[in-house]
Amino acid sequence: MTFLFHTGRYFLFLKKVFDKPVKLNIFFKQIIDEIDDLGVGSLGIVAIISVFIGAVITLQTAYNIELPIIPKYTVGVAARDTILLEFSSTIVSLILAGKVGSHIASEIGTMRVTEQIDALDVMGINSASYLVLPKVVAMVFINPFLVMISMGIGIFGGWAAGAFTGVVPSAEYIYGIQYAFIPFYIVYSLIKSVVFGFLIATISGYWGYYTTGGSLEVGRCSTRAVVVSSIQILLFNLILTQLLLA
Amino acid sequence: MIEVKNVYKSFDGVEVLKNVSARFEPGKVNLIIGRSGSGKTVLLKSIVGLHEVDKGEIIYDGRSFTNMSEKDRKQIRKEIGMLFQGSALFDSKTVEENVRFPLDVFSDLSVAEKKERTNFCLKRVNLENANNLYPSELSGGMQKRVAIARAISLNPKYLFCDEPNSGLDPKTAIVIDELIYEITKEYNMTTIINTHDMNSVMGIGEKIIFISEGQKVWEGSNNEILISDNKQLNDFIYASKFLKQVREGFLKKGI
Numbered sequence A: 001m002t003f004l005f006h007t008g009r010y011f012l013f014l015k016k017v018f019d020k021p022v023k024l025n026i027f028f029k030q031i032i033d034e035i036d037d038l039g040v041g042s043l044g045i046v047a048i049i050s051v052f053i054g055a056v057i058t059l060q061t062a063y064n065i066e067l068p069i070i071p072k073y074t075v076g077v078a079a080r081d082t083i084l085l086e087f088s089s090t091i092v093s094l095i096l097a098g099k100v101g102s103h104i105a106s107e108i109g110t111m112r113v114t115e116q117i118d119a120l121d122v123m124g125i126n127s128a129s130y131l132v133l134p135k136v137v138a139m140v141f142i143n144p145f146l147v148m149i150s151m152g153i154g155i156f157g158g159w160a161a162g163a164f165t166g167v168v169p170s171a172e173y174i175y176g177i178q179y180a181f182i183p184f185y186i187v188y189s190l191i192k193s194v195v196f197g198f199l200i201a202t203i204s205g206y207w208g209y210y211t212t213g214g215s216l217e218v219g220r221c222s223t224r225a226v227v228v229s230s231i232q233i234l235l236f237n238l239i240l241t242q243l244l245l246a
Numbered sequence B: 001m002i003e004v005k006n007v008y009k010s011f012d013g014v015e016v017l018k019n020v021s022a023r024f025e026p027g028k029v030n031l032i033i034g035r036s037g038s039g040k041t042v043l044l045k046s047i048v049g050l051h052e053v054d055k056g057e058i059i060y061d062g063r064s065f066t067n068m069s070e071k072d073r074k075q076i077r078k079e080i081g082m083l084f085q086g087s088a089l090f091d092s093k094t095v096e097e098n099v100r101f102p103l104d105v106f107s108d109l110s111v112a113e114k115k116e117r118t119n120f121c122l123k124r125v126n127l128e129n130a131n132n133l134y135p136s137e138l139s140g141g142m143q144k145r146v147a148i149a150r151a152i153s154l155n156p157k158y159l160f161c162d163e164p165n166s167g168l169d170p171k172t173a174i175v176i177d178e179l180i181y182e183i184t185k186e187y188n189m190t191t192i193i194n195t196h197d198m199n200s201v202m203g204i205g206e207k208i209i210f211i212s213e214g215q216k217v218w219e220g221s222n223n224e225i226l227i228s229d230n231k232q233l234n235d236f237i238y239a240s241k242f243l244k245q246v247r248e249g250f251l252k253k254g255i
């Protein structure tokens, strides 16, 4: 029952969000601010996580290959495909669901409980659109860039770990990451990242927008936002994989 | 003039407003008074359309707000200024940006004209040299002033204030009351204030509606309120023993 209630209200909310902005110059300025806040502000965490996971993927793959007849460059192939297919799009988006999602939900939730949203509504501003649309546009725009940056840094992390530990020689790794390369994997990941960016912004915006009560509820709604957007990311990952790779 | 006609409003089956009717007059400070939880905020938010009423009608100078399309309502919304209980300033914006915000969104003024209007409004509420501060850096009384400046920036015909002096010390509370009173007179606005503060009632209550448990129980002016013999109203006003004795002394003298 509650699932149906929230699904229905979520789609009505989307209808409210996708409304013409009152003034385009204000809208563009908001988008730039959100790109800075949500996107550029997430670069650090994306870089740190990518370099470490890239390194770990490479080392684990290398240690798990026990047969001497399997060439070392396959480690590069495996690391590349893991990063391109799954890690950079899905895992990075899950982490952003935590960071960006809780940020969006608590910001909008606080505006709700302190009547700032009422203040917008009284003025005749579509508050859902004014507050959430710039975040949706910013996330859909910036998430593919974050994912591409994560891909680059992750593959670099794998190279660095392999080369510095001597487990995978540099030349082998570099050969591996170019071996049987399928460019569509990148396209596939970027498509996913656009969808995930949309899910994070709209779901977190939804939970923030419909907060009622006080600061306790703001905390609760931001947890809900993170949990629900994470689950939806996993669900859509499955759906998109079946649609795009099958 | 704002008319409220036979308004009902309930939440999840609980009736909060029951058949409320009232008229709020232009150029006057109209008060809605009552205990906490009596439905003052719900009534005020119903009048401005933040809540849709279940039954009844809200009329702004002959224009039926209740039966209006959202597009037509936008026109009336531009004539409304509202001061919320917790000020509701945008905390990511500075004082100046808060006051300028309605101008940015709704006016076609130039940057210089907007700046001038913003400073005029801030000056009107006696708040100068605070333009670049953020709401979190202001005292409660200053936040109220900024909120008033924001509410009047588009020169509204109607001003709504939800408990404008809650959380303020008595002296600051009176300053805010007087500010709202003066602005109402200057611009001949229809002002409606929610309050349970007797100082406001006696100080600026030109027209008073008393509601109790979602029903209008009494209406009159501050000159009439002390001598009314409405029992519910007296229970509200003379909540303290001290005030009850004052009233008895009053009546004995035969005023």
Ligand SMILES: Nc1ncnc2c1ncn2[C@@H]1O[C@H](COP(=O)(O)OP(=O)(O)O)[C@@H](O)[C@H]1O
Pocket: B011, B012, B016, B034, B035, B036, B037, B038, B039, B040, B041, B042, B043
């Ligand atoms: N959005 C809401 N949902 C459910 N109940 C509400 C809502 N807003 C107010 N109420 C209830 O309506 C009653 C009147 O509240 P309110 O108008 O805020 O009182 P006050 O006179 O103190 O301003 C209270 O019992 C409150 O719990």
Ligand SMILES: [Mg+2]
Pocket: B040, B041, B042, B162, B163, B194
């Ligand atoms: Mg109230």
